[in-house]
Amino acid sequence: MDMDGDWPLPRPKTLFRNERLPAGSLLTRQSTIASTFSFLATPVVAEAVQRAKALSTTSDAEGFHQLRVAFRKLRALFWAYSPWLGEEATAQAVEEFKRLAAVAGGTRDWDIAGDLLKAAQESRASIELLVAAAREKRAQAVAHSQAMIRSDEVEAFLNDVLLRAQTTLQSRCSDLPIQAFAEERVRLAQRALRKRSRRAARSETAHEEDLHDVRKAGKKLRYLLEFFQPVIKGGHGRTIKKLTSVQNKLGQFNDIAASEALIRSASFDEVPHPVVLESLQWLEKQKHRRMRAASRRVRAIAG
Known part of the structure; x- marks a missing residue:
């Protein structure tokens, strides 16, 4: 399994304020730089918030994985818009995305390590005692991720960083295709x-x-x-x-x-x-x- 497997981009649910895309339309080559950012960022943020809320009470490894991928997609998006967002603002957002992705990924990492140890066990290169120890490490990773990723804080951070980004883009490139x-x-x-x-x-x-x-x-x-x-x-x-x-x-x-x-x-x-x-x-x-x-x-x- 790929630790960074594909995650299809969800359809946008809502758009940020001041969105200038025509009602009911998709992205077109005439869309502006600023409006396109809002259109693309909104569904990724919605996915991240939804995953963070769900994982506060569950230990689903795929959920942690998809949360990590969402933060990585946001990193790519902020890199893309960095010429207009500015180096400092981009670096601050990307650094927090990296931190949250790393915290979310701990559970998934131990799941994959555990699966590999099971495969090693079938080849007589491991024993159940080590596989069980990996499961315990996985449980510790779940507890750490849940303690460090609080859904209300994640939601507040994402809303703030994206509102700041949107405001900057609206002031700098609201009319540029x-x-x-x-x-x-x-x-x-x-x-x-x-x-x-x-x-x-x-x-x-x-x-x-x-x-x-x-x-x-x-x-x-x-x-x-x-x-x-x-x-x-x-x-x-x-x-x-x-x-x-x-x-x-x-x-x-x-x-x-x-x-x-x-x-x-x-x-x-x-x-x-x-x-x-x-x-x-x-x-x-x-x-x-x-x-x-x-x-x-x-x-x-x-x-």
Whole structure:
């Protein structure tokens, strides 16, 4: 499973005040930069608030995962609009999105690590004692996420940061059309992905950091294409499909690399060290296998 799997953009439910899109319309190339931001941000914020409220009383791993993805999509959107929002305002919002995403992701990370340990157990590279310890770590992650993500605070923060952003955009670019701006931001994201892919493809086996950089750049580009597809030239459905395929391979590698790092950094007082070591060795072998597959896919897009 990909820790950062796809999350379809929900349909907008409401629009911010002062929205200038014609009633009942979708995005068009004549939409303004400011109105497009409101149109795109509103459903993502609604999803994040809904997930945060639900997770205050439940421990659904997929819910935590989708909350993390929502914050990552907001990061991409704020990056896209950063030329008009300003560097400082963008950095402050993005930093909080990153923090909330990390807190939300702890439960999902332990779910994936636990699944991998179960697979190791089937290969006799782990035992139930370690699998049970991972379940306990998962329970601790749930408690931490619920304590740190208070739905009323998340809702207040998101409403505030987006209202500030909307006010800024209305004052700076309320009459500027979206198309040229969106195409330029997509081009920059494409350039970044191409640069990172080529760097990762230089060696026969890419370094973990290089693959991680490709993965992040690919996600940003895919999010922007999903956001801006109605207003930019050319059909990008094939590109999104290709990016999703590459991300799946990179996600499989990331799952096991992240799980290995998670288990290495954790303490398992009740589990014999040789058991943990054997599981880590199994994960290491699986990681290299998935790294080779991910590297081949990255070399293909770099070319």
